[in-house]
Amino acid sequence: MDFKVWIHRLVVLFTLWDGRVEAGCDVAITPASIIVKSGDPVRVTCSTNRKDFKTIGWNAPVSPVMKDKDLPEPTLELESGIHVNDTVNVTCSVKGQHPTNTTQRLLIPGLKLNLSSVNGKPVISNFKARKEHNGLKVICETHLHLPTATYQRNSSVTLNVSFPPVISPRLPVNPLITAGWSLESQLTCAADGNPRPNIRWFKDDKVVEPSKVMDWGDEGLYECVAENTHGRTRRSVAIVITHDYLPRIAGTSAVILVFVLIMVIIFYVIYYTKNKTGQYRIEDRKIMFTKQGVGLNGGTDHIVFTPLITL
DSSP, X not given: OOHHHHHHHHXXXXXXXXXXXXXXXXXXXXXXXXXXXXXXXXXXXXXXXXXXXXXXOOOSOOOOOOOGGGSOOEEXXXXXXXXXXXXXXXXXXXXXXXXXXXXXXXXXXXXTEEEEEETTOOEEEEEEOOGGGTTOEEEEEEEEEOSSOEEEEEEEEEOOEEEEEEEOSOOOSSOEEETTSBHHHHOOOOEEEESOOEEEEEETTEEEOTTOBOOGGGOEEEEEEEEETTEEEEEEEEEEEEOOHHHHHHHHHHHHHHHHHHHHHHHHHHHHHHHHHTSOOOTTOOEEEOSSSEEETTOOBOSOOOOSSOO
């Protein structure tokens, strides 16, 4: 027998006796790879056709199984203190370990922004801040794609864009204020701004309370001032005081109508009373009819008499 063959057999016997035979390609794992949902049963078989192994089994470190609740939460990096016209940089990323089959997505619905990346790479975007962006929501999502399902986690922040006051709508040039009414009931000064602006009325550099009741002496130039930490906006109006004559006309008409009704009632009472007392009373008189006329108390009267009552 060849010397080399004997040497090979001796090496095999020695390794079997020592119990340290390396499986090499003689060990099969079925299936070779698998992705399962957390909580589902799984069966993986380790086998070999060789008969010279003492034992066979699993002897390898296994990383912890990731559950959907363990899906890493995405992180939004957004600078604070955003002012109008600033360039805003937004980063959507996932920190820490994560499966390679995840997708990160950055969404800003108000800007119609929808960007995605894969394999845990961050999504980066930038835009110029405008006052219309204040209050928009920025969303960062991470998706874990499995053969049987897709899991998602997200985080979000709301844009806080600071801007100076803007008075809107514009005030009228020469507003008419009805005497007897307050300034705030006849004229409105509103302003948009972040932070919320403080609004005040001025006349001759003096503060005027909006609840002030206006009269003839209050005509003049008024100024609406809206102010916050980022600026001040002014609007001037020349206020003219006028009277509301409609209530006076209605009141006068009501007085006249009442007076006319009273006079009608008085005239009616007088007329009715006079007509009642002017009738003939015949209870105490002797009435005698003649061919020529009527005889009263023995005399003769040739005046034709038309009786007021029927005898």
